[in-house]
Amino acid sequence: MNWLSRVFGVEGGRPVVAASRARARATRVIGPSPDLVIAAPARFAWDEKRWQHKRAGDRQEFTGQYRVFDRQGRTWREFHGYISHHGTEIAAYIADPPLEMRRHPHGACLQLTNAPWFRLHWNRHPSTVDDALIYMERMLDESFNQGRRG
Secondary structure (H helix, E strand, O other): OOHHHHHHOEEOOEEOOHHHHHHHHHOOOOOOOOOOOOOOOOOOHHHHOOOEEEEEOOEEEEEEEEEEEEOOOOEEEEEEEEEEEEOOEEEEEEEOOOHHHHOOOOHHHEEEEEOOEEEEOOOOOOOOHHHHHHHHHHHHHHHHHOOOOO
8 A cells, every 4th residue: 555545545446444544543643733822911002102100099190201203303302291090081291392283283272281281182082091192192293294204
């Protein structure tokens, strides 16, 4: 019996006898095992961006740097940030926003609260702290890079 006969279970055009089939079933084929994927645990954007988190009673406070790449200046720009989360209210603040940001279409939504801090007033409130942080960085990016190619 050749190897083809053993694989396909036929010999000379006829099925292999029962004894040969029993031997064939006892043979195990060992192949590659499925890949094992180890995924990193999900992290929040504020954690990825190395913002600090502090609880004060039922209020959560986040402090860090809003970062954006200024394509014209070819440098990273950073601005002090603060986000407060209390109940369903999320408030985002930026210290001394740049002049470019004040010229942004939503620049009027930044209101001085306690110098040098400006609070962003929302047209539609963010549902998470990450949404607030990313929106502020997107606003900065649009302010510096609107119409500029990378």
